[in-house]
Amino acid sequence: MAVERAPGGTSLIDVLDRVLDKGIVIDAWVRVSLVGIDLITVEARIVVASIDTYLKYSEAVGSVAPISRPSPVAELPSSQVLSAENASLRAELAASRRRGRRRSTEG
Amino acid sequence: MAKSVKKPGKGGRTSKAAPTATRKAETARRAGGTSEETSRRKLERVRVPSTSARRDDSTEGRYVYCVIRSNEPLSFGPLGLGPEPSEVHTVHHRDIAAVVSKTPIVVQDPTRENVLRHQQVNETVMQKHTVIPMSFGTVFKTNDDIIELLRSAYDAFSDVLSKMQGKFEFGLKVLWDRDHIVREIEEDDEDIRRLKSEISSQKGSTYFARMQYGRLIDAALQSRSERYVAEIFDALRSVSVASRSNKPIGDKMIMNAAFLVSRQMEQAFDARVKEIGQQYDKLTFKYTGPWPPYNFVNIRLKLERAH
Numbered sequence: 001m002a003v004e005r006a007p008g009g010t011s012l013i014d015v016l017d018r019v020l021d022k023g024i025v026i027d028a029w030v031r032v033s034l035v036g037i038d039l040i041t042v043e044a045r046i047v048v049a050s051i052d053t054y055l056k057y058s059e060a061v062g063s064v065a066p067i068s069r070p071s072p073v074a075e076l077p078s079s080q081v082l083s084a085e086n087a088s089l090r091a092e093l094a095a096s097r098r099r100g101r102r103r104s105t106e107g
Numbered sequence: 108m109a110k111s112v113k114k115p116g117k118g119g120r121t122s123k124a125a126p127t128a129t130r131k132a133e134t135a136r137r138a139g140g141t142s143e144e145t146s147r148r149k150l151e152r153v154r155v156p157s158t159s160a161r162r163d164d165s166t167e168g169r170y171v172y173c174v175i176r177s178n179e180p181l182s183f184g185p186l187g188l189g190p191e192p193s194e195v196h197t198v199h200h201r202d203i204a205a206v207v208s209k210t211p212i213v214v215q216d217p218t219r220e221n222v223l224r225h226q227q228v229n230e231t232v233m234q235k236h237t238v239i240p241m242s243f244g245t246v247f248k249t250n251d252d253i254i255e256l257l258r259s260a261y262d263a264f265s266d267v268l269s270k271m272q273g274k275f276e277f278g279l280k281v282l283w284d285r286d287h288i289v290r291e292i293e294e295d296d297e298d299i300r301r302l303k304s305e306i307s308s309q310k311g312s313t314y315f316a317r318m319q320y321g322r323l324i325d326a327a328l329q330s331r332s333e334r335y336v337a338e339i340f341d342a343l344r345s346v347s348v349a350s351r352s353n354k355p356i357g358d359k360m361i362m363n364a365a366f367l368v369s370r371q372m373e374q375a376f377d378a379r380v381k382e383i384g385q386q387y388d389k390l391t392f393k394y395t396g397p398w399p400p401y402n403f404v405n406i407r408l409k410l411e412r413a414h
Contacts, residue, residue, distance in 0.1 A: 003384030003392040005377065009226045011395065012219055014278055018401035019225055020217065023240035024174065027409040049407040051263045053270050055349050055367070
């Protein structure tokens with residue numbers, strides 16, 4: 001199909017998908033009770049609870065089914081680690097098969 | 108001074124702020140006010156301590172749309188969210204600024220109009236500036252509070268603004284016609300085809316055959332969707348900086364992704380998406396943007412009671 005690009009603000013669902021809980025978020029508790037706090041500068045202070053920027057192209061997204069909240073890239077073993085592990089497992093398997101075959105021919 | 112945590116993927120870290128009194132003075136000073144302005148601000152503070160006295164002050168809140176880098180006071184026109192469109196302008200701390208408009212101090216409901224207004228302001232600002240978008244519905248009482256926000260999270264904002272400079276987000280949703288794909292699978296897969304004819308020709312119970320058929324179809328759909336998604340991500344990898352995969356919505360959607368694309372690569376990305384569209388003529392693509400980098404920035408802030 002011919003794909004046309006639509007500007008950001010044209011679909012309410014797409015906007016809602018983003019603006020409700022992404023970007024800079026101040027705790028929901030705060031957002032509601034902000035009204036009751038007369039002066040944040042006096043009664044409370046703002047702290048950075050966490051910050052993530054997802055700049056690295058995740059190796060994992062291409063190979064797994066879409067999931068709701070991909071875990072941070074840092075926590076996933078890299079594909080190199082996985083393929084190394086895979087290779088060593090294959091080698092082990094092949095070795096044990098060979099042993100098995102030898103035993104059956106010997107026996 | 109609150110410090111940002113620069114490594115992505117790490118949990119939150121907080122640090123103690125300077126004693127409140129010093130900070131307050133500093134904030135007032137940094138606000139760029141003359142001593143006269145500062146004292147006026149103090150007067151205002153004294154004026155509004157109780158709820159009953161706040162009634163005529165109800166237009167004094169500030170709705171925050173995003174954070175940008177700028178030294179100059181800026182104005183973006185009467186685009187503000189609220190009962191009457193108010194001027195969208197900036198509140199500054201050092202070289203960063205919050206884009207705000209005056210609004211009543213109420214919790215804004217995410218109505219269609221409000222949400223689109225929030226987005227419209229972000230889109231307008233984004234034309235000339237790199238933005239870190241604020242999530243919907245954040246209202247501060249005074250400019251000082253906003254300056255305090257910028258001051259205490261300065262490192263985080265500054266760092267993220269540098270990282271996002273000259274980059275935009277694009278959305279790509281991919282949908283398929285499930286029935287059509289099922290027919291395709293039935294044509295391609297001999298086992299499934301045989302099972303299906305077995306079910307339609309057999310007399311008596313076909314329970315197990317139907318179960319088996321369902322399992323095979325599900326598995327085939329799953330692997331086909333994964334293959335498409337992986338291929339599409341692969342095709343866009345070289346023309347984007349990063350990607351995020353969100354949960355697909357509904358059973359027709361197989362991919363719900365966002366891509367971070369640098370300005371220089373925008374045309375290449377655009378062309379690649381269109382190529383993909385022609386290549387997968389049975390899939391439907393919903394391609395949107397440019398967006399502020401909502402899916403690539405996650406800054407959580409909280410208020411703590413100062414002691």
